[in-house]
Amino acid sequence: MEESKGVVLMQKYEVGKLLGQGNFAKVYHARDIKTGTSVAVKVIDKDRILRRGMADQIEREISVMRLIRHPNIVQLYEVMASKAKIYFVMEYVKGGELFKRLARGKLKEDAARKYFQQLIVAVDLCHSRGVYHRDLKPENILLDEAGNLKVSDFGLSALAESARQDGLLHTVCGTPAYVAPEVINRRGYDGSKADIWSCGVILFVLLARRLPFHDSNVMEMYRRIASAELKYPTGMSPSACSLISKILDPDPNTRFSIPQIMENSWFRKGFKSREKRRCEENMNHAAAGGASNSNSCCGNSSSTENMKVAAAVALNAFDIISLSAGFDLSGMFEEEEEGEKKEVRFMSEQPASSIISKLEGLAKRLKMKAKKKQGGFVRLESSKAGRKGALCIEAQVYEVASAPPFHLVEMRKSSGDTLEYLKLLKQEIRPSLEDIVWTWAWPGPGGGMGQG
Numbered sequence: 001m002e003e004s005k006g007v008v009l010m011q012k013y014e015v016g017k018l019l020g021q022g023n024f025a026k027v028y029h030a031r032d033i034k035t036g037t038s039v040a041v042k043v044i045d046k047d048r049i050l051r052r053g054m055a056d057q058i059e060r061e062i063s064v065m066r067l068i069r070h071p072n073i074v075q076l077y078e079v080m081a082s083k084a085k086i087y088f089v090m091e092y093v094k095g096g097e098l099f100k101r102l103a104r105g106k107l108k109e110d111a112a113r114k115y116f117q118q119l120i121v122a123v124d125l126c127h128s129r130g131v132y133h134r135d136l137k138p139e140n141i142l143l144d145e146a147g148n149l150k151v152s153d154f155g156l157s158a159l160a161e162s163a164r165q166d167g168l169l170h171t172v173c174g175t176p177a178y179v180a181p182e183v184i185n186r187r188g189y190d191g192s193k194a195d196i197w198s199c200g201v202i203l204f205v206l207l208a209r210r211l212p213f214h215d216s217n218v219m220e221m222y223r224r225i226a227s228a229e230l231k232y233p234t235g236m237s238p239s240a241c242s243l244i245s246k247i248l249d250p251d252p253n254t255r256f257s258i259p260q261i262m263e264n265s266w267f268r269k270g271f272k273s274r275e276k277r278r279c280e281e282n283m284n285h286a287a288a289g290g291a292s293n294s295n296s297c298c299g300n301s302s303s304t305e306n307m308k309v310a311a312a313v314a315l316n317a318f319d320i321i322s323l324s325a326g327f328d329l330s331g332m333f334e335e336e337e338e339g340e341k342k343e344v345r346f347m348s349e350q351p352a353s354s355i356i357s358k359l360e361g362l363a364k365r366l367k368m369k370a371k372k373k374q375g376g377f378v379r380l381e382s383s384k385a386g387r388k389g390a391l392c393i394e395a396q397v398y399e400v401a402s403a404p405p406f407h408l409v410e411m412r413k414s415s416g417d418t419l420e421y422l423k424l425l426k427q428e429i430r431p432s433l434e435d436i437v438w439t440w441a442w443p444g445p446g447g448g449m450g451q452g
Contacts, residue, residue: 008033009087010080013041024048029092039077042088046081057155058086064154067129067375072122074142074152093150095143102138102209109237110270112206115141117271118149119202123195124258126151129375132169132191136198137178138205169194176218177201177211181226181250193252196261200247207240208233212248226250239266343412344425347438352376352397352407355436359395362432366424368393382416391416391424406438 007015009030016029019040030041049055065076078089095101098115107115119141126133133140133154140153169191174183180197182189204212212230215221223229228250232241243266249255261267348355356378363370363380368391371379376397382390392415398408411429413421430440 009041010082013039013089015041024052024054030089038092038094040090040092042090044086044088046084046086049086061154062088064131068126068131070122070125072118072149072151073125074150091150093142093152094145095147097139098141098143098149099138101143102205106209107206109207109240112203113267113269115149115206116199116203117267119151119199120258120261120267122149122151123199124262127192127195127258130373130377133195133198134169134191135174135178136195136202137175138202141202174198176221177214179225180252181228182252184222184225190252192258193255196247196255196258197252199261200244203240203247204230204244207236207244212244237266243267343410344440345408345410346433346440348407348409348436349438350407350436352399355397355407355409358433358436362429365432366428379414389415391420393421 009015012033013030014033016031019027019029021027025042025044028041028043030039031037032039044058049058062076062079069075074093075091076088077091080087080089101107119136123133123136131154133151135153135155136151140151142150142152144150169189174194178198178201180189180194183194201212210233213221213224215224228245228248230245230248232244243256243261243264246256246264247261256264262271350358356372356376359378359380360370360372363378366380366382368380368382371381373379376399378395378397380393380395382392384390391413393411394414395409395411398410399406430437
């Protein structure tokens with residue numbers, strides 16, 4: 001179907017004007033016919049994606065946007081597909097790009113600080129979920145009607161598990177003027193440190209209305225980036241210059257981290273404490289029908305780190321649908337042989353901490369190494385390498401919005417021999433987890449959740 005004004009998409013959305021387009025997608029304004037709500041619909045040409053080998057990138061973008069829900073991040077509502085197109089239904093952000101706001105004139109320092117604070121909070125949330133944006137720039141940052149910042153376009157993002165054995169990312173991507181020096185030198189980089197560098201460039205642009213290392217000669221620009229050769233404009237406050245110099249440190253090991261940025265005196269002006277802000281966001285989310293537990297953010301601060309590791313990613317009804325086979329985009333690009341399913345799911349009434357402890361115990365029993373990450377993610381790695389490499393199983397714990405809440409756990413093989421994984425699943429994993437499992441669920445033949 002060719003999208004044009006007035007066309008009704010999937011009997012749900014009336015398509016309006018074209019908002020923008022790229023090589024592989026067009027973005028339209030649309031209206032939810034049932035509620036009248038404005039949305040943005042990103043229309044992706046499936047054939048072009050296949051020809052360019054970008055199916056994995058689209059799947060990754062959806063996985064990433066499913067993990068991150070935050071007031072300063074553009075929200076993905078729904079994904080649909082026809083024979084020829086994929087449709088992302090997203091939050092409509094009316095204020096346009098931050099880049100266009102900068103084009104209208106220089107920002108006052110307080111306004112630049114507000115945008116930067118919101119950017120850092122959003123990026124911090126992404127990193128806590130193991131997500132690295134890798135293309136942060138004013139063109140990928142939108143503003144809503146109230147002037148609040150919204151990070152968008154996760155097409156080049158990476159998940160923490162994408163890192164190689166050295167723990168680093170190696171794909172060189174991003175926009176040259178905003179890319180960290182360690183990304184350019186192709187020796188591997190920490191995704192969080194690279195994102196922080198890009199945030200520093202954005203802060204400089206917000207205050208100076210020009211790029212810090214720009215040069216018409218790309219190689220000269222790269223040289224200036226590598227040496228962090230900065231010339232601050234007159235009028236920029238010494239405290240802002242000091243913060244920028246600590247963020248735009250060419251050595252990622254000494255570059256400011258997000259906690260250090262948040263403790264900086266220039267940054268903290270007018271900024272609510274991290275804990276209070278998170279508590280308010282959780283309560284607002286709960287009031288709107290979200291999955292937050294009102295007791296989860298205002299308790300004993302000494303348990304904060306443990307809570308970070310054990311906390312589960314919250315799910316709403318859309319997320320549960322997105323975990324079904326009908327939403328699995330891999331089926332849009334290639335058929336999976338019966339019996340080759342790489343993922344299974346189970347539901348549990350146990351708390352996330354108990355589920356994660358059980359998975360750690362399972363790893364010990366199987367003589368596998370368990371690696372925990374924030375957001376309820378656990379990775380089980382075998383030390384033995386078979387003919388298809390070492391077996392690696394990933395588990396993600398999700399909290400489902402209900403009263404009382406329960407948890408859905410998704411387990412999948414990320415590497416290794418499929419037959420070995422299936423055998424282990426049947427003989428060891430299922431029996432070991434029986435006491436915490438409410439019900440096992442596999443994608444059913446009709447695209448829903450079938451009982452195991």
